[in-house]
Amino acid sequence: MNLPEIEFVDRMGLIMERLGGTRTMGRLYAWLMVCDPPDQSLTELATELGVSKTAVSTVARQLELSGMAERVPSSTREHRYRVVAGGWAQIMRVQFAILKQSLDTLDFGLSILGDDRPGQRSRLEDTREFFAFILQDSDEMFERWKEYREKTS
The missing domain is CATH 1.10.287 (Helix Hairpins)
Structure with a gap:
């Protein structure tokens, strides 16, 4: 992540927190909006966001249940996620x-x-x-x- 992306991700974390979610939820969602490739593994997400893989897994499932992210098929056993339009x-x-x-x-x-x-x-x-x-x-x-x-x- 470059500096502007870090700032964007951190700002979205604060916004999500103000909306009643968690800061990590906002940061993960923000990163999924700007990352390349658009789908990321739990390991990649944890590394980019500097949080544990367990925390990322929990938040990714919450975003999936809310309809904001989806798990995508992968040739490996690792779960990958991307943002859902709408x-x-x-x-x-x-x-x-x-x-x-x-x-x-x-x-x-x-x-x-x-x-x-x-x-x-x-x-x-x-x-x-x-x-x-x-x-x-x-x-x-x-x-x-x-x-x-x-x-x-």
Whole structure:
């Protein structure tokens, strides 16, 4: 890795950490976006990132489960990984699905609160309304994203 790549990888590590992942996850994902060849073995990833092969293996599996990376066929027994196009969109779809489930839970919360608890009801209603607002355009947003990608690809 050259100095600009190291800086990019480290910055992405911090961003992923701020998004709730681990720094190693962000660093590994960043490296997979810029490395050549685009698929790397666990040993190569551990060497480039300066972390243990066990840590890389764990994070690579997490990225694979989230749809951001995939394991690719290899002529050796060693696992190789590469970035999956559309990984961030997949993450957002999962997050929106959780928000949809949250609406049911918030509705239940509202059903157990009587009108004699306006402060509590207000807090729940505010959260529910925000989630519902975010979700109302989510399907259209993904469709617009798909159309945008088709035009720019």
